[in-house]
Amino acid sequence: MKLEPERHVAELIPKLSDDRVFYFPVRHHSPVCAWHIHNWILENKPAAVLIEGPESITAKVELLASEECLCPVAVYTSFIDRKYRLAALFPREGKADGEDLEPKEERAEEATAGKTARRDDFMRFAGFYPFCDYSPEMVAVRTGVESGARVRFIDLEYGEQILHKYEESFKKATELRDEDAGVRVKELTSDSHLKHSQYINSLVERMGCRDFDEMWDHLFESSINRLDTNSFVERLATYCALARLDYSEEDLRLDGTVARELCMAANIKDELDILEKAGIKGKVLVVTGGFHTAVLPDLVAGSVKRPKSVKFADDEAGTWLMRYSYDRLDSRTGYSAGMPSPAFYEKMWQLSKGEYKNSQLSFAAVEELAAEIYTEISWITRDKKYSSKITTPDTIAAVEMTRQLALLRGHRFPLREDILDGIRACFIKGEIHIEGRSVMELVHKNLAGDRVGKVPAGTELPPIVKDFLEEAIRLKLPVDSLSPKEVTLDLYKEEKHRQSSRLLHRLVLLSIPYARYLSGPDFVQGRRLDLVRELWSVAWSPVVESALIEASVYGFTVEEAAFFRLQEQIVELEEVGAGRSASSAVELLIRALRLGLHGHLDRLVRLIDSHIADDPSVGSVVASLGQLDILLSAREPLEGFSLESVQELKLAAYRRACRLLYEVGTLKEGELLDWLSSIQDLNEILVGAGTGSGADETEWTLDKDLYFNALKDIVDNLDRQVESAVVGAAYGVLFRNGLIDEETFILRVCGYLSGASSDPRKSAGIIRGLLHTASEVVWQVETVLKEVDSMFNGWDEDTFLALLPDLRLAFTHLTPSEVAKVAEKVSSLYDGKSFGTIVNTDLTEQDLLYGLKLNNAVKGLLRLDGLSFDGESHHDR
């Protein structure tokens, strides 16, 4: 069917309308499409209106058309493969089609594993169809019902769509792309075919538009009262038909599009037969995505049969009407599909119907709308929170800018991008990505709106309630008793307990008053990590159900809703912008793992990555490195060890930390301890990680040269004013790791200690740093000890007293037994007389005996377990 594009289109256009059917191509959530459909129905009074969307939505038509139904709402449809239908589709052994069966089976298992890791054996899929006042489908339902037409949805059931898609992919044994790993819930009105068409993309570029949305506005939304409905349909159908030429029949069969179109065509034919038999006159209006419109006339004209329908059990598939919200609909914050700026388009829709402030859609009216938006934003910026205030002259300039831009670009009235450009040009004093960030954020929020829809009373309970009940019952959590019950969850041993814990944490995040956290390990703050159990108090009450209904706007399942809330927190953290610390972002990651949202971490990982990159403090970066280390080593409760991205983050944090060590010259007062600990911690992390270099490097190995080179830089570049304690710490690490030999080490360190002219404070600093990272040198390397001793001797009383605080700090790092050891060494320098007992304890004899007994018991136990107890070497360090 490869025709030249022109002929292809020329043949299609006349088929779109005859005396029985009118095929109306739409883009989902497009006000101009809605406007034309509204007018067409009122004018033509069709006998039936057929709409793209699973057949089961037909049962919800009455609810959708009800006056109590306030948009935005969404139809949610789910499929849980409880009967292993997908597995049955895999080619079985013996089906000799000449191909190697082995890898196919493997792949199938993989695919299954990807979907089932969640809770039980069943693969789960869900999709939703959002409706707002200006959605063409919604308008078709409302106006259709109002004008007395039969309104039906004609697409395959969602479960059937999934089955067809998988069946085709298995047949081809092509690689299974798991496009929506993690997010199983898909928005199904996404125009993805149009957006990814090469034809459309090159058109976008040719027209100098930034993206598909802008081009859409430019070509279609701006045509609203210029083209009559027929010309509009012709134009849209032409674009869609051309976009479709990019896809081969094969592609479309594989992604299940062909099966869906067969179903739609069969339903159209069916409806035509019904009407004919009943002797009802009047046309049939077919409202589908423009991509499908291009083929439907030919299919209906031929002999088409609906793909075999699948009878799903009640617990396998379902369709619900739900409340929805504009911030979820907006493509910037919600799923990456659909139309941007719903609140703005709603106003445009009202304008086009003459319902917004009684004005018609005209240049002046949209300009006024723009002025309104600008004023509103300028008022918000006058709040204290915003540093750049937008003034009235700015607003005036922006309105003028919008007008001129629309004229220059040949628009009939200012479009969304013209309005945004007015802001970009006149409201932002500085670079758009820096100074402009907060303003643009505000603008997008304003254009998206925050309206939440409402479903008519008596609508079936939303699926989140069902999801929660199902989960709770499966996990044996009480859902009937009103009295609080204590639940102990063993995080390490029981998979089910972990799942319960995650469910409860999610509910807490959603502020659903079901469970109260009593105690347990706190991975976020790193406290009480020795605990292995969590203690909760749970109680069911009717309030729980109503809270769940409230929360249903965030998602169809508890997991999804929790993810949405987490996402909000991520956005908040993203907005903090400069001066941010990496460890707060890592905390959020740990929280996400605590919630079991392992599949949704991409955005968070990117955020942490950028925080690490921006964090100016070595202390905070090393702290986040330590947290990531805990995360990778905390086993079952977090299950973070398998996350490759966490490994990547750890590597990034390590590199950043090493990089920051070079900034030692900028060290400020009060940061010293951070620095010393950072140098020490990095050393320990490296030891723990078992580093390598050269050939045995794995992908995640921390390159220890980065760290050591940075330390060498610290000790070598003496022209910088570096805190001597940091230098001491660096020497300590280098010496410990054998990177400088003893001779050089003694020479250098003693140089600091004995320099007659040097500042005694500096000498004390060196000792402090050295003891922090390598305390053993004072008793292992005698020269150093001697040097320290003679240095003390060289000080007069006043100097000594002045430095006493520093020295105290230096020596606090030693354990009592180490102090004793040092003391002994020092005394041996003189007459060998002991200082006497310098370790004083107020222990009694009984305490000592008890301790010994305990020690022996532990030793015995360890020995029984085949573990050695090397008390001696520990004692000696």
Next chain:
Amino acid sequence: MEKGNVKEAMLRPTAEVRYREELDSLVATDKDPRPPGWRMSPSAVRRFILGNDGKVSGKGPVIERKFHGDVSMIDRAIVTLMSNRGLLLVGEPGTAKSMLSELLAAAISGTSAMTIQGTAGTTEDQIKYSWNYALLLAEGPTRQSLVPAPLYHGLSKGLIVRFEEITRCPPEIQDTLISILSEKLMHIPELKDDNNMIFAQPGFNVIATANTRDRGVHEMSAALKRRFNFETVAPIADRKFELELVLQQAGELLANVDAKVDMEPDVVEVLITTFVDLRNGRTEEGTVVDKPATTMSTAEAVAVAFAAGLDACYFGERKLKGEHLARQIVGTVLKDSDEDAKKVKHYFDVVVKNRARKSPHWKSFYDGRGTLGS
């Protein structure tokens, strides 16, 4: 080369000279309404800058695309120039801000010569007017003894005035623009009362440019900011296009000095990748690296490629290698910043070292790091 010789003897012809043919044809075929004082309509200005996509209407020449970047920004810039606000182009150095301002001025006013170069030493005289002291002594302050500076010309003739690097001027000098931009007139107190005002003619406006890096030098006053619309000019986002541009421009520069060097795109790609990585603070693989404070613009990449080409030509085997590029990065990009050297060294340690294992060009690049230290 040959083309350059045919043109008038100018080391660097101005935009209106270079594109005279295009401009004349645009003016001749322009049917859209022109704002007062403009030589052509806004849409013709847009065509001049963004090209006509190879489409030729009538006998006119092909209008080549001169600016590769955000198209909608050009729309906004043109509209701003029609309004009562000035246009301030901000962005990293080397992002073709000055070129854009030159093109806009050439298209709108027919001349891009009304230019004030902002420096730390720019005085009010150089912006507004000064005096011919011989005449001043002989005749007293009259229009004859007054020596007009670009702003005077721009106001009185209705031209676009360009103010380059405005933030390099001290704030009190920048602020001379405030009253002129808002009142659209210039006061000359020395002249007699009835003759002491210059009123702006239609077509007058100001295009200023400012480097983001210069903000530390002199911040702009809020009062002046209000009189400008800001537009950010972003660096080229398309790596492939940047590679082509660098190959072409460095090739031209080398040809100009008769240096014959074999420049493989794969080698230059090493340079472009390094530049893009350091500019974005993130590598292709996603590793985060520190952005040097110095500019990593396309213009700098051309300079490095050119210098490396010379190095390869005169000290090498007339074949550009990674090591030549690495050597030149030190002198051309890092200048004398110690801080930047550390960042680039870190980049070599973390990123280049890994890539060197897989590609000979990167290996040569890594081996040439020499002066960056081990």
